[in-house]
Amino acid sequence: MAVASPSPQTAVLNPTAITIPKITIIGAGNVGASLARSLLSQNLGNVVLLDIVSGRPQGLALDMAEACPLEGCTHHILGTNDYQDTAGSQVIVITAGLPRKPGMSRDDLLKVNGRIILDVVAKALPHSPDAHFILVTNPLDVMTYLTWQTSGLLPSRVMGQAGVLDSARFRTFIAHELGVPPQDVSTMVLGGHGDLMVPLISHTTVSSIPLTELLSAAKIQELVERTRHGGAEIVNHLKTGGAYYAPAAATATMVAAILQNQSAILPVSAYLDGQYGLQDIYLGVPCHLDRNGAASIVELSLTANEQAALETSAQSVRQTLEKALPLFEA
Template identity: 55%
Template sequence: MARRYKITVVGAGNVGATCAHWLASKELGDIVLVDIVEGVPQGKALDLAQAAPIEGFDVKLVGTNGYDETRDSDIVIITAGLPRKPGMSRDDLLKTNAEIVSQVVDEAVKRSPNAILIVISNPLDAMCQVALRRSGFPKQRVIGMAGVLDSARMRAFIAEALDVSVENVTAFVLGGHGDTMVPLPRYSTVAGIPITELLPKEKIDQIVKRTANGGAEIVSLLKTGSAYYAPSAAAVEMVESILKDKKKILPCSVYLEGEYGISGLFVGVPVKLGARGIEQIIEINLTAEERIALQKSAAAVQELVKVLGL
């Protein structure tokens, strides 16, 4: 009998709960929703389970305040941590969230030593570093969700600017998740045509700027809380590529050891995601200007890692 995959989502806030929703609707596996607040993961799991007869997905949903139910998970998605509030930088969150992520990783890894970790907690690249250290996992099994979200934002803006289907648009974003991210217009295409052929430079610059500011724009509109539909959908695309061994090439935050001239840091680059996690890091040729921007992005991540003493 085929075993169903088991996916643990830690943090039952907006991102975690919406992750569970997308995962269930795609029937990617049974889902365990973990949160420290009593009743919240249980209530959300129950609510989602009651949507199953209507939507027709057969997955088991469990909400819990502990980790025993997460045993033998194939994938653990970590969304736990304090969210950003308006005016708060990602770095303000740094130390508090590093402690939270450390505890989560300790508990999860103890029970699921073969899992693949997908980190969403902010500041993203630094939290991946924490997860890698704490888990002792090989670097192929600790992956940060950032590039998929950033490029989705860029794709949405390009599709809007050209009034074309989002399905026709691919976008390419490298670097740390934050203001120093590096969108690459010349690798961003519509039906294979580079956007540099289709849009004037000032429009592209505008899109690039809006992409880098994507999260903050939503935070300022919502007033309380931050984005969750697109971030959770981005994580689920990664999960699907891993569990179905699709080998999709997606931009993810991964631990580099010399690629792109960066060593010992998590930075967003294109990778092939399959059953083993990261199966290949794709190195593309960058112009001098792009390379400088990527180095600057890596330096911003290095700062955070230094603050944490990692």
């Protein structure tokens, strides 16, 4: 008996039925490469790794692609030097820039990295006008503001990765001190991504127990200071370059929240328009992250000391921003 051939409707899959997100990482240094690997391992989407150095993103991407059969990655990675390959990205992460060296502050990077950011945005945005931009380049809060200003995008679509990383560092130090799993520690670090960041002791718990009931004020302050200088501590160990595993993991957390529409509350560098009493500045605050980006800012109740510290941190970021504004006139 002859068997009827399946109809075209059942035999051919609709190629548009499933849309795989596209994530571009600009900068194939240690942070960019670690982030690409993290995104692939979580199967968050197809990844484009772009760098100005010919061959570097291509080689890294090929190496990661060859690991995929062994690690269960289902999506693709492309290494490139051509911005056309980034077209149609849902999320663009900018890690490009000069890394810190021992004795160098984040502000020392301002001039060179500001010019890099302006160039990257001008080249990437026309190919992906609907993308969300996540900044990792330092000085983080100022680079995020520059990206927003030069892109003309809604501020909710431009954000910086800092608070997720800083909070993870604080959680790590607390967990090590108490001998508990870091997952048991809940905290939030606000403010600028620098030495004046503001770990919120009033919102820090360990298995729902306030941190102040487990550690002395002196020990808590010691952990706060270590968190504020957490990046420099790693730089001093490595001698050349800085942290990359934890920054990549923190950025991947933000990408996942956006692409999966999680509405997760995460501390990110977001644009403030009156929230926390601050105006026209990017600063680390808790936000709902979903498909709309930094959809809304969560205003926490702060102690008087925490509010004052946040305002001091904002003042420092604003001073650095005033140095950066002439970049727009170049």
